[in-house]
Amino acid sequence: MLDTVMQQAPAFFNPHNLVFILQAMGRTLGMTIVGCTTGFVLGMAIAVLRGSRSVLLLPLRLVAIGYVEVFRRIPFLVILFIVLFVIEPLLPGTSLLGIATISVCLLSTAFLSEIIRAGLESVPGRQIDGAHALNFNALQTLVMVTLPQSWKVILPPAAAFVVMFVKDTSLASQLGVIELTFAGKMLVNRGFSPLLGFGAILVCYFILSYPLSRAAARLEKRLAAS
Amino acid sequence: MPHLEIVSLSSRYGSEEVLKEVSLAADQGEVLSVIGPSGSGKSTLLRVLIGLTPPSGGEVFIAGERVDYSSRRSLKGLRGKMSIVFQEYNLFQNMTVMRNVTVAPIKIKKRPREQVERQAEALLAKVGMAHKQDAYPEELSGGQQQRVAIARALATNPEILLFDEVTAALDPERVNEVLETIRGLTNEGITMIIVSHEMAFVREVSTRVAMMDEGRLVECGPPAQIFDAPRQSRTREFVSSILRH
Amino acid sequence: MDYTFQFSEVFAELPYLLGGAVVTLEIAFISFWGGAVIGLGGALAKVYGGPALKKTASTYVTALTNTPALVQIFLLYYALPDAGILLGSMTAVLIGLVLNAGAYLTEIIRAGIVSVRPSEMDAGVTLGMSRLQLVRYVMLPHTAKTIYAPLSNFFVWLVLGSSLAALFGVEELTGRAINVSTANLRSIETFAVVAVIYVVLTVMASASLALAGRLMFRVRAKVF
Numbered sequence: 001m002l003d004t005v006m007q008q009a010p011a012f013f014n015p016h017n018l019v020f021i022l023q024a025m026g027r028t029l030g031m032t033i034v035g036c037t038t039g040f041v042l043g044m045a046i047a048v049l050r051g052s053r054s055v056l057l058l059p060l061r062l063v064a065i066g067y068v069e070v071f072r073r074i075p076f077l078v079i080l081f082i083v084l085f086v087i088e089p090l091l092p093g094t095s096l097l098g099i100a101t102i103s104v105c106l107l108s109t110a111f112l113s114e115i116i117r118a119g120l121e122s123v124p125g126r127q128i129d130g131a132h133a134l135n136f137n138a139l140q141t142l143v144m145v146t147l148p149q150s151w152k153v154i155l156p157p158a159a160a161f162v163v164m165f166v167k168d169t170s171l172a173s174q175l176g177v178i179e180l181t182f183a184g185k186m187l188v189n190r191g192f193s194p195l196l197g198f199g200a201i202l203v204c205y206f207i208l209s210y211p212l213s214r215a216a217a218r219l220e221k222r223l224a225a226s
Numbered sequence: 227m228p229h230l231e232i233v234s235l236s237s238r239y240g241s242e243e244v245l246k247e248v249s250l251a252a253d254q255g256e257v258l259s260v261i262g263p264s265g266s267g268k269s270t271l272l273r274v275l276i277g278l279t280p281p282s283g284g285e286v287f288i289a290g291e292r293v294d295y296s297s298r299r300s301l302k303g304l305r306g307k308m309s310i311v312f313q314e315y316n317l318f319q320n321m322t323v324m325r326n327v328t329v330a331p332i333k334i335k336k337r338p339r340e341q342v343e344r345q346a347e348a349l350l351a352k353v354g355m356a357h358k359q360d361a362y363p364e365e366l367s368g369g370q371q372q373r374v375a376i377a378r379a380l381a382t383n384p385e386i387l388l389f390d391e392v393t394a395a396l397d398p399e400r401v402n403e404v405l406e407t408i409r410g411l412t413n414e415g416i417t418m419i420i421v422s423h424e425m426a427f428v429r430e431v432s433t434r435v436a437m438m439d440e441g442r443l444v445e446c447g448p449p450a451q452i453f454d455a456p457r458q459s460r461t462r463e464f465v466s467s468i469l470r471h
Numbered sequence: 472m473d474y475t476f477q478f479s480e481v482f483a484e485l486p487y488l489l490g491g492a493v494v495t496l497e498i499a500f501i502s503f504w505g506g507a508v509i510g511l512g513g514a515l516a517k518v519y520g521g522p523a524l525k526k527t528a529s530t531y532v533t534a535l536t537n538t539p540a541l542v543q544i545f546l547l548y549y550a551l552p553d554a555g556i557l558l559g560s561m562t563a564v565l566i567g568l569v570l571n572a573g574a575y576l577t578e579i580i581r582a583g584i585v586s587v588r589p590s591e592m593d594a595g596v597t598l599g600m601s602r603l604q605l606v607r608y609v610m611l612p613h614t615a616k617t618i619y620a621p622l623s624n625f626f627v628w629l630v631l632g633s634s635l636a637a638l639f640g641v642e643e644l645t646g647r648a649i650n651v652s653t654a655n656l657r658s659i660e661t662f663a664v665v666a667v668i669y670v671v672l673t674v675m676a677s678a679s680l681a682l683a684g685r686l687m688f689r690v691r692a693k694v695f
Contacts, residue, residue: 004553073627073673074666075634077645082666085658089474167539174638181542194549202538202546209537276597305599316594320612320688329608330598382598 004193012192012200024183025204027097031104031169031179032208036162039108046113047120048142064113071110076171079103084175100172100179107168111161119154120146152223159216166209180204227290229254229417230386235284237274244270246441247284252434254385255415259428261452262438263464268421269313271438272388275419276310277301288386306335309379310388313395315371317363317378323350324359327378335382342381349377353407369400373407380411387411389420425468429453437461480655481664491647492668498633498643501565503626506572513577518584528577535574541635543567548639560639568633575625583618584610616688623680627673644668 046064049057071079083103087094123146131141173181184201188194228251237245245267252258260268273279275286277295286293288307294300317326327346331337350356353373363371372392379387389408393401405427412418412431422428428435429449436446437458445458453469456462516528535543544567551558558566587610595609637646644665652661 070666070670073631073670075631075645075669077634077637078648078662078666078669081648081652082659082662085662163537167541170539170541171635173541181539181545184542184545188549193553194546195553198542198546198550201542205538205542206534210533213533213537278593278596302599302601305597310597312590312594314590316588316590318591318594318609318612319588320616330600333604333608334599334601378598 002195005196008192008196012187012196017187021180021183021187021200021204024178024180025208027177027179028166028169028205029208031097031101031172031177032162032166034101035104035108035169036112036165038105039112040116040158042105042109043112043114043116046109047116050113050117051120052138068110068113071106072114076103076107076168077174079107080171080175096175096177100169100175100177104165104169104172108161108165112158115157115161116150116154118157119150122153123149156216156220156223159212159219163209163213163216166212167205170205228252228287229256229289230419231287231290232271232275233285233287235271235274235286236282237270237279238282239270239279243282244441245274245281248438248441248443249284250436250443250446252417252419254417256433257412257418257420257431259420259422259432259435260438261422261425261428261435261464262444265440266438267441268438269390270441272310272390272419272421276308276388277304306382307384308386308388309382309384310390311372311375311379311392313391315363315368315375315395317371317375319363322360322362323355323366323374326363326374327381330378331381346377346381349380350374352380352410353377354403367400368396369403372396372400372404376404376407376411384416386417386419389418389422391421391423393422393424423468425453425465437464439464476660477657478660478664480657481651481660484651484655484661485664488644488647488651488665488668491642491644492672494641494643495630495633495645495672498565498568498636498641499626499629502568502572502629502633505565505569506574506576509569509573510576510580513573514580514584517577517581532574532577535571536578540567540571540632541638543571544635544639561636561641564633564636564639564641568629572625572629576622579618579621579625580614582621583614586617587613612688619684619688623677623684626680627676630673630676631669644672 046068049061049064052061080100080103083106084099087099087102127145127149128141131145136144169179170181172179173185176182178186180201184198187200188197230250230252232248232250234247234249235245236243236247248267248271250258260271262268270279274281274295277293281295286295288304293304318329321329324343324346327349328339328342331342331345332339347356347359350359353376355370355373355377358366358370358374363374366374376392392408393404396404401424405424408418408420409427409431420428420432432449434446435449435452437444437452437456437460439460445452445456445461447457451457452461453465456465513528513531516524517532520528544563547567548558548560548563551563591609591613592605595605600608633643634645636643637649640646642650648661648665652658655661
């Protein structure tokens, strides 16, 4: 088996293949960045919405709760299929990468909104009371009182989530998006040994994920100490 | 022969010597208090005595018998005779009050459960905690937890009882209930070593008081000597600084 | 858009799909307990092991937690035959998931062991407990209580994660959903029903684990 790897290595690591793998890595990274950024923004909106007590927003709040609870309890693979089957007839011509990105955002928004909500709720109620007593409105309370205190609680699990998320995007290969995992499958289909093909892909994931997970661990340690 | 005899006991933490050749002795039933500024080695002395911190030199005798701190068997024998109450109570958070008190006698001394539970009820009544025997430590106040810890220490029927700043972590209004409990134990023939900052209490209950500073024993004598006529200037300094507050 | 939903064809396949849910739970169970054995060993190695053992355990955890399980299983499934080892798809999936679970559970259990309060250990030592009694009465109850909630969450994560088995042709819940939808061409309806089954499955798992935890360890675990 190793002989094959040695024999194929020069052909495998040719510039053409390397560019192909780097592009795939870029797509994996792209889905991660878009997914997590969207997830953070929408997740924040949902977390704030769930914390509001206005009766007018009640129906919206129920929808948000339903969405978060359901999407955290469905496998990502099933989300991918559902998005695919819903989007295809609704918006024909949407690219596979587009469908994968929508799925990724749906997943990250659900999980990140829970992480953010836990962070917002960690701020003691008497401080919110204090802000209200000083006549802060809801947005001022959020920006000036709640957020500055809750980011310490939010960041460590959010960073850990991003690390998980990089790996979750590998399932998008199922749709045919040429991200890292699909690139690996294509290389193996072109006749390269699976050990070489998938091995190289595992190394690429490691290169993306390891610095992130080290940073997440360091963040957790530092914020726990303070 | 003294009940507990400590001969030039030393201990080091890393390269720093935190206990420097301390010698002390206490007779059966004596209440020996140890005072001194923070970091003077008082708590280390107790931790070495009960075998939590290894000594780096010196010897300890109980009723004339030498304690071998490197032998597991000797340590087991030691802890059958000696108990400690910690500053932070150190109760087992996963056990009820009753279980905290009975786990050692039942599981380690293999005494019959019935008998141990009867004794535990009596001990909890003595420290005023009988009504809380099914509660968990987290449901109790600091003072209540400390009283349970005292009952737990007593349940092993110790001949020697160590108290390591047992009121230091408590709210001021909880201090008296714990001191009251200890005061109630002073006439039962148990030899006690009390590390405390409660000077009025120390003066009242102690038969002798030892003053420590920077890991050394400065002076040891009856409370009247230590508080009213200290022989060492360091003792005078410390006592007057404390009493001024 | 005039699409009419038709669930009747999906409901006809409900017994078949529920059978897939049982397979899903089986995969999750095996991965969990296999991973728990590895995780316990890994955690003990990381906390009490010598330098070599510590290094081995951390390398294992780092390598597996920083790469996707899917690609790891691709490697097992497609590369091992070149070395003369033929794995069935279910076997490859189970080995991959057990190894993965082992890595994550190493970290969870390690955190539990490290969280035992030194003060309680001191108290146990001074009461005369032997090393075994310290483990039995102080360490185990505390560790079990601390790791119970993360363990429960991890089990739910495994129920969801086991769906990747479908990509290797294993007929668990997602795999059977693919089969059904290819046959009846009612993809949205099929996957909607399967999504509901997953939600019910994980809610039931969380709820029963939370209840068991409350009875055993007085853990106030949240279902939602």
